[in-house]
Amino acid sequence: MIRFRDQFNIFIFVLSGIFLHAQEKKQFPGISTILSKINPDTKTDSWILVHKSYGKDNILREAGAKKEYESQSSGFNIGIAEEDEFYYIVDFSSGKPEYITDLNALRKFVGKVDNIQDAAVFASTEGYIIDEEFRDLAANYYEDKSNYYLDLGKLTSKECPYQKKHFTLTIGKSAESISNVKDNGAYIELYNKKCTNNPRLLKLEQKEEQKDEPKKSRKPAKRR
Template sequence: MMKFTYKFSLLVFILLSIFSYAQEKKQFSNVSTILQNIIPNIKTDFWVLIHKNYGKDNVIKQSGAVKDYISQSSGFNIGIAEEDEFYYIVYSSGGKTEYITNLDGLKKFIGKVDDIQDAAIFATTEGYIIDEEFRDIAGNYYEDKSNYYLDLGKLTSKECPYQKKHFTLTVSKSAGTITNVKDNGSYIELYNKKCTNNPRLLKIEKKEEHKDEPKKSTRSTKRK
């Protein structure tokens, strides 16, 4: 009986260890690394991933013998980007040079979701972002046999207040689609002086209103 109990306990421990390992979250390294892991869904003569920052082209990845191409003035981002910063892809298929400068084109270039990098890129085409500054809540993932689980952010307002929320997305490995979205709430909410709905500003205005109100007379009237 003791031998059976020992074996059973050992089996439970192993299964729990495997489950815990499978649930361990890993952070995405950075946007460039994710994009470098792209495997095109089409046959290409060559393809090159370019990061353009303040007018300067930096080749991030090159596959095949690259021919002359035209530097692009716009592109895509899958994370929080600085102003005048974006990525674009140049590729040749059947001798014809093509350019990818938006997320829809990137999605078609990747095709089916084959790994976690593809899943992350696919999610960004649906409006989510990999927030490198807050990877603990909006830039990590884990997976099991059936799904990828990604914690990503989304810019929900550029107006007052500037706001970012974070979500947990379930991406099916077999279908390559998002099957569930869990809203985890806001993790950034920024107000500035121009925001009419700034809580701090409203408190100040309320105090000023009270100051301007005429003081009530405290003098009592005597009865005759």
């Protein structure tokens, strides 16, 4: 009986270890690495992934025979876009070059989710970003048997205040949509001097009002 109990405890311990390992979060690599590992759903054995930075094309992946293409002046990004930097894909599935320069076209090119990189692309088409500056909050993931769970950021306001929030997204393996979104709150909230709703500015205004109130309520002294 004791031996059976010991074996059962060992089994539970091993099972728990496997479960915890499966839940372990991993940080996303760089944007270029993610895009290089997408698995296109379209029937193509020839395509090129290009990273263009300050007018210069850098081929990150070239699948199939080398073919000629024209450099593009615009493209997409799945992270925080830098100035004069973007990606585009040249797809030769129809026999002639077709250029993928926006996120919707990228999503169609990728198709169903075959790996975590595909899941990141799906999320980016819904406005989420891989925030490489805040990897622990908005650039990591874990997975189980059925789903990928992505912790990503999202720019929720460009007005006052400038704000970024982070979310946990659930995307099913072989799915084509986000099944659940958990809001984890803001991790960046920036105010400037022009923001009328700046908490610091409001506190200063309240202090000024409190200073002025005694002066306004002070009554002139009576003459005898």
